[in-house]
Amino acid sequence: MPSSTPRDPLTRKLAGFGTTVFAEMSALAVRTGAINLGQGFPDTDGPAEVLDAAVHAIRSGQNQYPPGPGIPVLREAIAEHQRRFYGIELDPESEVLVTAGATEALAGALLGMLDTGDEVVVFEPMYDSYQAGIALAGAVARPVLLRPGPDGYTFDVDELHAAVSPRTKLILLNTPHNPTGKVFTADEMQVIAHLAIEHDLIVVTDEVYEHLVFTGSTHVPMATLPGMAQRTLTISSGGKTFNTTGWKIGWATGAEPLVAATRTAKQFLTFVNGAPFQPAMAVGLGLPDEFFAGVASGLEATRDALQAGLEAAGLIAFRAEGTYFTTVDVRPVRPDGDGVAFCRELPERCGVVAVPNQVFYANPEHGRHLVRFACCKRPEVIAEAVERLSRLAVA
Ligand SMILES: *Cc1c(COP(=O)(O)O)cnc(C)c1O
Numbered sequence: 001m002p003s004s005t006p007r008d009p010l011t012r013k014l015a016g017f018g019t020t021v022f023a024e025m026s027a028l029a030v031r032t033g034a035i036n037l038g039q040g041f042p043d044t045d046g047p048a049e050v051l052d053a054a055v056h057a058i059r060s061g062q063n064q065y066p067p068g069p070g071i072p073v074l075r076e077a078i079a080e081h082q083r084r085f086y087g088i089e090l091d092p093e094s095e096v097l098v099t100a101g102a103t104e105a106l107a108g109a110l111l112g113m114l115d116t117g118d119e120v121v122v123f124e125p126m127y128d129s130y131q132a133g134i135a136l137a138g139a140v141a142r143p144v145l146l147r148p149g150p151d152g153y154t155f156d157v158d159e160l161h162a163a164v165s166p167r168t169k170l171i172l173l174n175t176p177h178n179p180t181g182k183v184f185t186a187d188e189m190q191v192i193a194h195l196a197i198e199h200d201l202i203v204v205t206d207e208v209y210e211h212l213v214f215t216g217s218t219h220v221p222m223a224t225l226p227g228m229a230q231r232t233l234t235i236s237s238g239g240k241t242f243n244t245t246g247w248k249i250g251w252a253t254g255a256e257p258l259v260a261a262t263r264t265a266k267q268f269l270t271f272v273n274g275a276p277f278q279p280a281m282a283v284g285l286g287l288p289d290e291f292f293a294g295v296a297s298g299l300e301a302t303r304d305a306l307q308a309g310l311e312a313a314g315l316i317a318f319r320a321e322g323t324y325f326t327t328v329d330v331r332p333v334r335p336d337g338d339g340v341a342f343c344r345e346l347p348e349r350c351g352v353v354a355v356p357n358q359v360f361y362a363n364p365e366h367g368r369h370l371v372r373f374a375c376c377k378r379p380e381v382i383a384e385a386v387e388r389l390s391r392l393a394v395a
Contacts, residue, residue, distance in 0.1 A: 013135045020128060021359045025343060034347035035377075035385045037306075038355040040178070040324040042376045046243035046284070047291065053283040054247075057276035066275045068267055070098025070251070077282035078251050085210075085292075086221050088229070094256045097263050100273040101248035102208045102237035107133050108266035109204045109233055109252060110172075114139040118169040123155060125360030125367055127178050127206065134172075142168065143362040146180060148318045148327065148370075153182040157191055164195065170202040171195070176209035176219060179360050179372040180327055181320025183217040193225040202258065203228065208237045208250075209323040211292045214300045217321040223254060233258040238281045240324070241295060247277040299324070302375040302382045309386025310373065314393045324376040327357060329369055333392055337369035350391040 029036035075092040082088040099105040116138035124143040142163040146153040175184040205222040223232040237250035310317040316329040339356035357370035
């Protein structure tokens with residue numbers, strides 16, 4: 001008789017990558033009727049022109065498999081966007097690849113470029129798909145810690161250098177950065193670029209928040225630094241810029257060998273996606289400069305309101321320079337510094353949901369006392385959340 005307990009089906013590569021805390025926290029939000037500032041998705045629709053273009057595309061029959069690298073109109077719009085905002089010149093034929101969101105571009109890049117045992121230098125905390133993508137590729141993450149301080153999050157240059165070994169193949173970067181809200185400065189980008197050139201490393205850079213940058217900070221794309229265009233794969237997505245996170249239209253751009261390696265893996269992941277959303281995204285990328293500036297300024301107002309509310313509630317809030325997110329240190333309100341417990345109790349205590357930052361760390365201890373709140377909600381929703389959070393201060 002075979003054993004009645006079937007074998008554990010999960011691959012060793014994914015051991016430890018159980019269901020994410022996002023699912024638990026979003027379920028908690030639904031069950032308690034709390035305001036969900038956990039997962040980062042906006043609660044308003046994007047520009048009408050973009051939505052109308054998708055409807056039109058469906059009605060006009062753009063419903064079958066698009067070309068593997070993406071429809072030409074979108075590839076041209078992506079290349080034109082990189083030229084307009086950053087002066088980067090790309091061949092839409094060979095240096096632009098449309099993907100199923102930035103997530104697939106990341107997976108395609110990691111699976112297409114990494115061999116078993118290769119090492120990846122990556123800053124922690126990090127977007128949750130990075131560690132899983134590196135693990136699926138059989139590679140090893142070498143995390144470098146971003147530490148919060150009075151001038152925002154910074155890293156130690158010696159620690160960055162020490163993370164590089166003869167097995168390092170690439171550096172995985174995210175700026176503007178989720179979950180910290182950090183925008184890497186020109187000096188920091190230069191340090192990373194020098195390291196990449198010195199050790200002949202590829203840089204994969206996730207710039208999905210490129211347009212969500214607040215007053216006082218500037219987004220510096222890695223590919224614009226001297227000597228970096230040839231060794232940088234830039235990843236972005238329309239989800240965050242156009243409030244269309246459910247469309248999953250992303251892209252990877254850069255030198256042909258980097259795009260080709262990514263495409264080689266990508267073609268066996270989804271092959272293609274989002275036929276009617278691709279022309280709509282091209283319309284979005286072609287919107288005037290005022291649209292892009294407006295996206296950031298609208299979000300800056302809710303960032304400010306949320307920041308003030310978090311501080312009034314007695315939390316230490318690290319000022320976000322960009323993105324949807326603000327991170328707080330919970331210790332003034334919860335002296336044991338248990339961010340997971342803080343998040344589990346928050347819906348009952350004051351009707352708000354947040355996520356514990358420890359899920360974004362290779363070493364969860366580093367983020368134990370930190371919690372992330374999203375500001376990408378309507379001003380009245382943020383105002384209500386702030387009102388509810390004020391109960392923390394009196395409690
Ligand atoms: C949201 C997000 C992504 C995923 O983008 P999609 O286009 O939805 O796949 C990737 N990286 C970061 C840092 C994000 O916050």
